[in-house]
Amino acid sequence: MTLKCEELLAFALRIAEQAATMMQQARETKAFSADYKADHELVTSTDLAIDRYLCGEISAAYPSHCILSEESSPNLLLGEAPTWVIDPIDGTVNYAHQHRHVAVSIALYVDGQRFLGVVHAPFLEECYWAVKGQGAYLNGARLKLTDTVSLRNALVATGFPYQKNALEPLIKRVSNVLHQCQDIRRNGSAALDLCWLAAGRLQAYYESVKPWDMAAGALIACEAGAVLGRYDDVTSDWPLEINGDALLVCVPSLYEPMQQVLALD
Ligand code: IPD
Ligand code: CA
Ligand code: CA
Numbered sequence: 001m002t003l004k005c006e007e008l009l010a011f012a013l014r015i016a017e018q019a020a021t022m023m024q025q026a027r028e029t030k031a032f033s034a035d036y037k038a039d040h041e042l043v044t045s046t047d048l049a050i051d052r053y054l055c056g057e058i059s060a061a062y063p064s065h066c067i068l069s070e071e072s073s074p075n076l077l078l079g080e081a082p083t084w085v086i087d088p089i090d091g092t093v094n095y096a097h098q099h100r101h102v103a104v105s106i107a108l109y110v111d112g113q114r115f116l117g118v119v120h121a122p123f124l125e126e127c128y129w130a131v132k133g134q135g136a137y138l139n140g141a142r143l144k145l146t147d148t149v150s151l152r153n154a155l156v157a158t159g160f161p162y163q164k165n166a167l168e169p170l171i172k173r174v175s176n177v178l179h180q181c182q183d184i185r186r187n188g189s190a191a192l193d194l195c196w197l198a199a200g201r202l203q204a205y206y207e208s209v210k211p212w213d214m215a216a217g218a219l220i221a222c223e224a225g226a227v228l229g230r231y232d233d234v235t236s237d238w239p240l241e242i243n244g245d246a247l248l249v250c251v252p253s254l255y256e257p258m259q260q261v262l263a264l265d
Pocket of ligand 3: 087089
């Protein structure tokens with residue numbers, strides 16, 4: 001399939017910027033409400049408004065493409081058509097609590113592979129993007145990881161699920177990381193964790209997340225030179241390229257050491 005890469009990237013950057021503006025405006029005017037969609041899982045009216053905006057723009061511009069969206073189509077199966085994978089707000093809890101670590105995440109998969117990714121964080125004034133094989137960028141500057149790092153000076157990010165029924169292994173892994181690495185961060189946006197890894201501010205990231213949390217950030221991290229693998233078994237049915245189970249993304253030299261740190265014996 002011939003896809004116009006520059007046109008697609010320009011489109012994704014444009015709708016991400018508008019989504020970012022919507023986030024800012026709703027926060028400035030306090031024009032949003034928050035609700036729970038599951039036990040502990042928050043959703044705000046801004047998540048839903050941005051979802052409607054993004055889906056409308058994508059359907060109008062690319063009617064033959066599919067959309068896998070956290071808020072409106074989370075069960076879509078990846079088929080043959082190019083598929084947009086969107087998280088209208090990654091970092092909803094941060095957003096609701098006036099924190100700055102919040103982003104819109106937009107990815108495009110083609111033939112089941114990551115093709116482009118945009119992560120725009122309005123309160124940090126950072127827009128990350130990558131196209132497969134063409135590198136990763138932050139506000140127009142190319143990102144390239146340096147890999148002179150040991151476990152001892154690795155800053156490691158992770159996150160915790162909304163469901164609180166299986167915390168024991170998580171806590172064991174956090175304990176291992178605290179004992180063997182420099183420190184740990186729980187910043188509240190998986191998409192930004194992956195981008196901050198790409199920017200060299202973190203050296204490893206691990207967590208089990210959903211496809212929309214990781215789709216764009218995974219491409220951005222890999223295009224900056226990170227490796228992507230697993231620290232445990234994949235248990236959900238998503239195809240691997242889009243599967244966020246037991247994700248371990250880090251600078252190449254830390255991949256095996258981090259697998260050992262995260263192994264539970
Ligand atoms: C969440 C964030 C968080 C991660 C959670 C995600 P949301 O996404 O990415 O960092 O730890 O697993 O669900 O709910 O803010 O879109
Ligand atoms: Ca998310
Ligand atoms: Ca979200």
